[in-house]
Amino acid sequence: MNILISPQAFKGSISAIEVANNIEKGIIKANPNHNIIKLPVADGGDDTLDTLVEVTNGKIFETTATGPDGKNIKTKWGALGDNKTAVIEMAQISGLALMNRNKLEPLTYTTYGMGEIIKECLDYGFNNFIIGIGGSATNDGGLGMAEALGAILKDKNNK
Incomplete structure (x- = not known):
């Protein structure tokens, strides 16, 4: 399955890049067989x-x-x-x-x-x-x- 991760920053806490990286870690932990594309936005x-x-x-x-x-x-x-x-x-x-x-x-x-x-x-x-x-x-x-x-x-x- 292809998964696009495209978050914005969590204002006052973590950047869009950090959000995307953390979401990716969670997906990989649940199922490492996905094709993940990270595209943070601002x-x-x-x-x-x-x-x-x-x-x-x-x-x-x-x-x-x-x-x-x-x-x-x-x-x-x-x-x-x-x-x-x-x-x-x-x-x-x-x-x-x-x-x-x-x-x-x-x-x-x-x-x-x-x-x-x-x-x-x-x-x-x-x-x-x-x-x-x-x-x-x-x-x-x-x-x-x-x-x-x-x-x-x-x-x-x-x-």
């Missing part, structure tokens, strides 16, 4: 980067960027196994999980770090992007990201 938020890189045999790049509160953070982005497509997960750079849930200030948070990571990917030669925008702590509409990429922001008075 919805664009937490765990998207790791899932896409893992299932395509891609690569993770560790770096630093500006976090949502303006402080430098250690973060990561990835390349799919085709070595042509960069994967960026907003939750890793401007994510809610990076902030103290007892002291959230979304109106002051920025997506500037997203722009920094996009620029880094461009510097590495990537022109194709998958950007997961789930799990964000920000409400700046991407203005911080645009500014990091060189946009000059002005108000109605041209200031």
Whole structure:
């Protein structure tokens, strides 16, 4: 029998890859004669980067960027196994999980770090992007990201 295992992460506990591996172990324990295909999925938020890189045999790049509160953070982005497509997960750079849930200030948070990571990917030669925008702590509409990429922001008075 062919069995497809295609879970999403169990939010706040284990990744989609871990879920798929555990389901596979249970099936094998019950009957090792099945043909099992694991294809974890992600919805664009937490765990998207790791899932896409893992299932395509891609690569993770560790770096630093500006976090949502303006402080430098250690973060990561990835390349799919085709070595042509960069994967960026907003939750890793401007994510809610990076902030103290007892002291959230979304109106002051920025997506500037997203722009920094996009620029880094461009510097590495990537022109194709998958950007997961789930799990964000920000409400700046991407203005911080645009500014990091060189946009000059002005108000109605041209200031």
